Amino acid sequence: MKKPVLLVAMGATLLLGCETLGRLDLQIERPEVTVESIAPTRLSFSDAEITTSLRVTNPNAAGIRLTGFSYVVEVEGGEFLSGDQSEGLDIAGFGQTSVEFPVVIGFPGLIDGVRAVRGKHEVEVAVSVELRFDLPVLGAVRMPVQQAVTMPVVRPPRLRATELVLDSITLSGARLELTVRFENPNGFALRLDSVAYAFSVRGQTWVAGQTETPRVVAPGAAHDIAIPMTISFTAFGRTVREILLDEAPIAYALVARADLRPQLDLLPPVVLPFESEGRLELRRR
Numbered sequence: 236m237k238k239p240v241l242l243v244a245m246g247a248t249l250l251l252g253c254e255t256l257g258r259l260d261l262q263i264e265r266p267e268v269t270v271e272s273i274a275p276t277r278l279s280f281s282d283a284e285i286t287t288s289l290r291v292t293n294p295n296a297a298g299i300r301l302t303g304f305s306y307v308v309e310v311e312g313g314e315f316l317s318g319d320q321s322e323g324l325d326i327a328g329f330g331q332t333s334v335e336f337p338v339v340i341g342f343p344g345l346i347d348g349v350r351a352v353r354g355k356h357e358v359e360v361a362v363s364v365e366l367r368f369d370l371p372v373l374g375a376v377r378m379p380v381q382q383a384v385t386m387p388v389v390r391p392p393r394l395r396a397t398e399l400v401l402d403s404i405t406l407s408g409a410r411l412e413l414t415v416r417f418e419n420p421n422g423f424a425l426r427l428d429s430v431a432y433a434f435s436v437r438g439q440t441w442v443a444g445q446t447e448t449p450r451v452v453a454p455g456a457a458h459d460i461a462i463p464m465t466i467s468f469t470a471f472g473r474t475v476r477e478i479l480l481d482e483a484p485i486a487y488a489l490v491a492r493a494d495l496r497p498q499l500d501l502l503p504p505v506v507l508p509f510e511s512e513g514r515l516e517l518r519r520r
Contacts, residue, residue: 263372266299266326267292270382271333273362278501280391282341287362289334289380296328297371304366308338311351311358315340338362342389352388356422356454360386387499392425392452393418394509396434396489397459401479401519407469409479413442413462417493419452426451426496430460435488436478439471451498484514 269290277284285308293299302323308316316338326332340360345352352358361383368376398414413434419425427450433443442464452458468476478485491509 263297263370264294265370265373265376266368266378267294268366268378268380270380273382273384275384275386275501276337278387278389278499280389280502280505280507281343282339283386283389284337284339285360285362285384285386286335286337287364287382289364289366290331291326291334291366292331293326293329295371298325298327298330299371300325300369301332301334302367302369302375304334304364306336306338306365307363308340309361309363310340310345310349311355312361313349313351315345315349334366340386346388346390355388357385357387359383387422389499389502390420391507392420392493392495394430394489394491394493395511396487396513396515399485399487399515399517401517404476404479408465408467409476411441411464411466411479413464415460415462415489415491416457417452417460418457419454421497421499422454423502424451424453424498426498427458428494428496430491430493432462432489432491434462434464435490436485437474439475441466441471441475479517482517484516486512486514488512 271288271290273285273287275283276286287306291301300323303319303321305319306317307314318338320336324332345358361381363379363381365377365379368378370376394415394417396413397416400412400414402410402412404410415430415432417427417430429446429449431445434441442462444462446460450458466475489509489511493507493509494504495507496504
């Protein structure tokens with residue numbers, strides 16, 4: 236009675252062994268990874284966002300898992316930043332999925348830290364991605380892809396006082412003209428809609444106001460804003476008259492706000508603040 240039982244058990248073992256060998260015989264292929272797009276998706280005067288979109292295709296009947304990926308961003312051939320994403324996802328058999336991730340590139344660090352960028356208005360940004368997969372039979376597999384894109388370099392404009400001219404002076408007051416220069420260091424034009432300003436000397440605001448005439452400042456160009464001012468010694472005190480008659484440079488503070496419309500896609504209208512201090516030689520006409 237025991238002999239038939241032993242034969243049945245041996246038969247079941249052989250069948251299980253064949254099934255295991257069949258599973259090991261599965262033809263597991265590596266997933267296909269393609270770059271769908273890489274492009275700037277946001278720009279400001281402080282940084283740029285570059286978004287990379289990848290398409291992952293599973294050619295197998297069995298499901299696979301993307302366990303994470305690492306990336307390296309190069310600017311003009313030199314490594315600028317890197318990172319790692321450990322959050323994974325499952326991809327069904329014969330399924331597809333998109334992997335999209337943005338990286339942010341700060342312009343101050345880029346301009347000051349990468350010598351190859353200096354003086355350029357556009358740079359090449361290359362993003363290298365290595366995806367990590369867990370596949371049946373094959374186990375851990377890495378798939379590298381790389382793509383490059385051209386990105387504009389955005390530099391903040393500069394606003395500064397360049398000249399102070401004394402037109403006339405009497406016992407009761409003085410007439411002067413202040414020149415404020417707006418400089419556009421970029422490879423694209425900036426529309427300057429208005430500038431609000433306040434010019435102070437020794438804590439007293441000599442002139443404050445706002446320009447109203449829009450002006451398009453060409454790439455790499457500058458625009459001078461002439462600001463006339465009339466000072467009453469009765470209102471400001473005799474100290475102002477002494478400052479104007481003295482031959483020493485005049486220490487000043489300039490606070491301003493510029494309403495800008497950049498002529499560049501993805502760079503939205505913005506109001507930029509400016510603050511500067513310095514000394515101006517008083518020129519007499």
